[in-house]
Amino acid sequence: TGQSRGLADGVRKYIVKRPMIARRHSFDTGALRMFDVAYVDSISSFDESLATKATLDGLVVVCLSESNSLSEQFQVRAKALDGLDNVVIAVPQQIGELRGVIAELAALRWVWENTPELRDDRVARREVSLRITEAEQLLLRDLAGLTDPRPEPIGSGCLWFYTGLRQKVSSLADVSQLLSKILDLVYSKAPKIRNELIVRRTLSTAAAAARRNLIEAMLKYEAKPLLGMEGFPPERSIYESVLHVTGIHRVGEDGVWHFGPPSKNATHNIAPSWRHICEFVFDRQPEPIPLDVLFAELARPPWGILDGLHPVLLCAFTMVYPNETTLYKEQVFVPEISIADFELMLRRPELFSIAGCRVSGSRALVVDRIATGLKVQPATVPVVRALFRTAKALPDLDRKSVV
Numbered sequence: 240t241g242q243s244r245g246l247a248d249g250v251r252k253y254i255v256k257r258p259m260i261a262r263r264h265s266f267d268t269g270a271l272r273m274f275d276v277a278y279v280d281s282i283s284s285f286d287e288s289l290a291t292k293a294t295l296d297g298l299v300v301v302c303l304s305e306s307n308s309l310s311e312q313f314q315v316r317a318k319a320l321d322g323l324d325n326v327v328i329a330v331p332q333q334i335g336e337l338r339g340v341i342a343e344l345a346a347l348r349w350v351w352e353n354t355p356e357l358r359d360d361r362v363a364r365r366e367v368s369l370r371i372t373e374a375e376q377l378l379l380r381d382l383a384g385l386t387d388p389r390p391e392p393i394g395s396g397c398l399w400f401y402t403g404l405r406q407k408v409s410s411l412a413d414v415s416q417l418l419s420k421i422l423d424l425v426y427s428k429a430p431k432i433r434n435e436l437i438v439r440r441t442l443s444t445a446a447a448a449a450r451r452n453l454i455e456a457m458l459k460y461e462a463k464p465l466l467g468m469e470g471f472p473p474e475r476s477i478y479e480s481v482l483h484v485t486g487i488h489r490v491g492e493d494g495v496w497h498f499g500p501p502s503k504n505a506t507h508n509i510a511p512s513w514r515h516i517c518e519f520v521f522d523r524q525p526e527p528i529p530l531d532v533l534f535a536e537l538a539r540p541p542w543g544i545l546d547g548l549h550p551v552l553l554c555a556f557t558m559v560y561p562n563e564t565t566l567y568k569e570q571v572f573v574p575e576i577s578i579a580d581f582e583l584m585l586r587r588p589e590l591f592s593i594a595g596c597r598v599s600g601s602r603a604l605v606v607d608r609i610a611t612g613l614k615v616q617p618a619t620v621p622v623v624r625a626l627f628r629t630a631k632a633l634p635d636l637d638r639k640s641v642v
Contacts, residue, residue, distance in 0.1 A: 246280045246337060247281075247284060249344075250278045250303075250378075250382065253344050253378065254375070254379065256276060257276065258275055258276060260273050261274065261418040261419040261422045262415050263416060264420075264422045264426075267419075268430070268432075269433035269435075269480075270545050271439070272295075272543075274293075274298060274327065275295045275298050276301060277301065280303045281309075282316065285302065285313065296422060296426075297418070297421065298326045299329055299386075301329045301386060302317075305338065313330045318405070319403060320400070320402065321402055321403045324402065324421070324540075325422075327401050328399070329386050329399055329400075330399075332397065333396060334381075337378075340374060344378060347374055386411075387410075388411075399414065425540045425541065425543075426542070428508070428541040430508050430542075430544065431508045432480050432509070432548070433480060434476060434480040437477045437480075437548055437551065439545055439546070445473060446473070446547070447585070449472065450550065451585065452472070452473075452474045453477050453478055454551065454554050455581075456478075457551075457558060458576065466488065484506075484507060485507045486501050486502035487499065487555050498558040500513055511541075512537065515537070516556055519536055520533070520595040527565075527567050527592035527594040528592055528593055529589060529591070530588040530591045530593060534546070534588060550585055557593075563596055564596065565596055566580070568590060569590055
């Protein structure tokens with residue numbers, strides 16, 4: 240029942256979890272970032288919540304206490320926390336009628352689930368349903384007031400703590416600003432790309448199709464303005480915000496459009512992420528890196544690139560460094576990257592790997608000599624592709640003899 244059940248258990252049982260949004264940070268970066276909310280009512284559950292990895296960008300731990308002594312214990316623990324840069328502690332000073340509301344909702348739910356007579360009594364069933372709805376709304380209202388730093392009766396006088404320090408907040412707007420400032424620090428190198436189609440964790444069907452069309456245009460029409468797009472299809476908005484504004488696709492002095500590293504502009508702030516991709520790929524050469532590992536690296540702080548952007552940035556990266564990167568599908572070298580490869584990659588990135596292949600010293604001399612004989616660019620990838628085409632053109636018997 241609601242009386243025997245803990246406060247935090249009652250909240251988790253009867254209310255769908257609602258994250259807290261870092262609104263200003265989300266607007267500035269274009270990436271919707273949220274804090275998961277965990278309700279605790281004991282020191283043990285407090286410690287458990289900290290040990291549990293947040294499923295979102297951060298965690299707000301709301302400490303529910305029905306006594307001053309427990310509230311003080313929560314405050315002591317909150318002040319002792321340090322090093323958890325994406326965890327915020329909220330300690331409401333008053334919880335109002337939360338216990339009574341949970342108990343009433345528990346009783347109503349029990350009646351709804353354990354009274355067979357309600358099946359044949361439409362009036363009674365409707366009455367119970369309305370009362371359940373009212374109790375849920377009242378619980379939601381009480382929960383919203385718990386994190387309000389304003390004093391009663393407007394709020395709960397909630398105290399907020401971050402990295403062991405009590406924060407100066409006096410309104411819900413201050414709380415929202417606090418969450419945004421925290422994520423500004425956590426994702427200090429996150430790109431600022433305002434495009435709701437692509438800057439998402441999960442794309443809609445239309446956005447996924449637009450991303451696929453954009454990648455195909457990138458592979459086929461690098462030298463054309465707007466990658467050959469006409470009119471204003473959905474993929475053009477992605478192109479404008481991800482490739483054009485950032486300078487990744489630009490016109491050269493010769494008047495020809497090409498791909499290149501992004502400009503060092505704080506407005507879009509994508510240069511730090513690009514440098515990290517270069518370091519992650521080229522500094523670990525020649526060991527291939529699974530793409531899901533690379534994408535996970537880009538998603539973590541301080542870069543925080545959302546999943547929708549990963550394939551577009553990868554395609555641009557391979558276009559900028561075509562002679563210094565190699566792609567593998569199920570550990571087999573891909574000589575020419577096609578849209579078919581990317582279509583599979585969008586669904587199964589774990590099947591693919593990427594490797595950097597920059598060479599210097601004696602290795603570079605060997606590559607130069609082979610490139611001269613094959614009449615290709617003096618770089619690793621053109622040489623490998625030429626050798627691959629030559630071997631593939633051999634008759635089966637000759638190829639088997641060579642092997």
